Amino acid sequence: MPIPLNEVVLGSLLASCILHGKLQLGKHLLQELIQIDPCNTDYHVLQSNMYTLAGRHDNADFLCQVLQKWGIKKVPGISSIHVNAQVHQFTLRDKSHPQTQEIYSMLDVMIQQLRFAGYVPNTASQAFSVSENQINDADEQEEKEHVLFSHSEKLAISFGLISTKPK
Incomplete structure (x- = not known):
């Protein structure tokens, strides 16, 4: 090289x-x-x-x-979006924003549109440590997908969509 x-x-x-x-x-x-x-x-x-x-x-x-x-801990990812002269930050599964309900409602709409367009999340690399007796495969798959869909960047995009006007 x-x-x-x-x-x-x-x-x-x-x-x-x-x-x-x-x-x-x-x-x-x-x-x-x-x-x-x-x-x-x-x-x-x-x-x-x-x-x-x-x-x-x-x-x-x-x-x-x-x-x-x-003693090494993963630093959570943070996604930021600048809206109306203010920076809004989000982390995985963040529910601290004052508009959390609206953000997650928009996220649900985004997920439905993605699925309708044929998108299937790739959950193969996600480790999931729950005893086999505690959760079935369908529930595990749904939980893995939920984690993927609630990443910080998707929450930031959802907030952007509800907070800005289309041009």
Whole structure:
């Protein structure tokens, strides 16, 4: 490569490994990334997703346990939107905004339109740690989809749609 390997390049390669199912290469890249920034949980989340996609749920669970043991916590993603000279921020499943009810109503409309257009959420990489006896497959799938649909960026878009006029 004409540029030295750095955190951005290695992180991009790790994400590509997930996309193409290259678990061994991904593990190697993760080790290099951990040496650069041992507290960056984004890389651990990507590795956990790789394990889950490969059907290696035990490895994904073990990785989560190691992070807990080290005291490393995933920093929640935050999405921001600037509306009427004010910045509004959202996190996953955020219900702290004064217009939460309207935001989630718009989110429901967005989800219905996406499904009508043929969109099917990809829940394959989501780990879901609930005992098999406590939840059935249909409920688990629905919960995974709910988590995907309530990401911060979707909440910010929903807020933008209810707070701005079409041009």
